Each structure stands twice: as structure tokens, then as C-alpha cells.
Amino acid sequence: MLLLHPSRRRSLCAFGRPYAGRRLMGNKFSDIQITKVMPEHRVFFMGLKESKAIQVPSELQLAFHKYAKQNLRSFPWRQPSISPYHLLLAELLLAQTKAHDVATVWPTLINRYPTPERLARANVSSLSSLLRRLGLQNQRAKALRLLARHLVEEYQGQLPSTVLELLSLPHVGLYTATAVSSFAFGKHVPIVDANVLRVFARIFGLPEQRELRRSQKVWAIGWALLPNRRVAQHNYALLDFAAQVCTPRAPRCDACHIRRCCAYGITKPGTDRSP
Secondary structure, eight states: OOOOOHHHHHHHHHHBOOOOOOOOTTTOHHHHHHHTTOGGGGGHHHHHHGGGOOBBHHHHHHHHHHHHHOOOOOOOOGGGTTOHHHHHHHHHHHHTTTTHHHHHHHHHHHHHSSSSSHHHOHHHHHHHHHGGGSSSSHHHHHHHHHHHHHHHHHHHHHOOOOOHHHTTTTTTHHHHHHHHHTTTTSSSSSOHHHHHHHHHHHHHHOOGGGGGGGOOHHHHHHHOOOSSOOHHHHHHHHHHHHHHTOOOOSGGGGGGGGGGOHHHHHHHHTOOOOO
16 A cells, blocks of 8 residues: 555545545456566556555545646647547657647648558658757657558558557557557556656655656556546646646646645645645
């Protein structure tokens, strides 16, 4: 069970009853399947097992649901009509890149290369020129073409939907695999990037270290927080809450609706702890 600091434990109890467990929505992975993925990816699967022992306030999940209703950001790749392949391209471009910069390039990319087959035949120089604004254009161009060729050769141009299959694609890491599985296919899986990691670390009083992402405890928290419905909306809420409220520097704790169950918010000097 996730251990809580005494001061945080009192706050959680005051905030509401602890999380009592939820259905895992068919997410079952065999030990054989887990051993087939890279060691740094196994924390995702092991976190699912550990999540059964984690208790979080049910109101915390509700808080992110309410946040999503009014505060989600609008990006072209978040439209319901976007294909899984186009969403995958957006997620790959978003790595280490600001969203508003990606928004200036992504529409042209998907118009010029609307299918994996077209991208697989792309001229690297032309593709690199298109991606120049984002930086690392040569590496990005080669990676995207290699990915497209793999999709054509191994999946007949169709994007797979499960995290395990997505992880088999070249240049697709754990965050991208879970994001695409959740956002494009509605799979019941959590996401954890550097920003979501910061939110979890602050709420649960964990050390804010980059290595924490490789901890199955963080993924266990992600699994435990998942709602039964609207999982993609929940995951978008985590990303946008991290970008708009729980920022790296000068987080807006006084404007935070979950500060009473957050270790960071409770201990931060000058923070108003009233609802």
C-alpha cells in the first residue's frame, strides 16, 4: 500500500473516503508478454499489479473529471475525427517540442503524407525541410519514414491499438504508446510523461526526479486514478492540469482545486488551504 506522510494522511481523510479499488477493464498481461518488452517499459505492466494496493481519495479522480469539463486545451490533433495514424504523428512531433510549434507543421505533414504508404515513400530531404521549424529535422524525417515503412510491411498500413503492439514500432516509447492507445483507440490505460510525473510527485509527496518515471509506483498511481469511463478525457486533463496549474515553476497552488489532498500544496508556505 502506498504510504502517506502523517500530515497528508489527515488531509486525505478530510478530503474524502479513500479509493477502494475499481475494475481493470480487461487489462490483463501475462508474465510472458511482460518479459517480451524492454526493461524500461515493464514498469507500465508491473504498475497495474501494484495499483491494487494503492489508496487515493475518490474525490481526486472526480476533481480531474471536473477540470476536464471546462479547462481542456484545443489542438487540431485532439479532434474526434483525427485518424490514429495522424494522432501518432502528432505525438511523435510533440516529443521535446512545444505544442504551438507542432500545430504549425502537423497539418501540412498529414496533408502531404495522409497515409503510412505515402510517408514510407517520402523523400527524406523534402520531409526534413518540412520539419525544419521543429529542430532535429533530419533525425525526425528518418524516424518517421522508418516508422511508416514498418507499419506498411508489418501491419499492412494499419496502426495497432494495444500498448504492446505500439511498443514494437520503431521510435515509439512508452509514453507515445500509451497516449496513442488511450487517445486514438479509447483503451483503458494511464499515461505518464514528465509533466504528469510532476503532478503525481507533488500530490503524493514523491521526489521530483527524472528517474522516478522508471518507477512502477508512479505507473501504479496512474492505474489507480483511472476512471471507468472517459479515460482519454481524464488523461488529457492530467496533461493540461500540469501545463496550466501545476507548472514546473511557480505552480498556481492558490488556484488549485485539489490542493487539500496534495502534499506539495499542504506544505507550501503561504498557500490558502480552504476549498
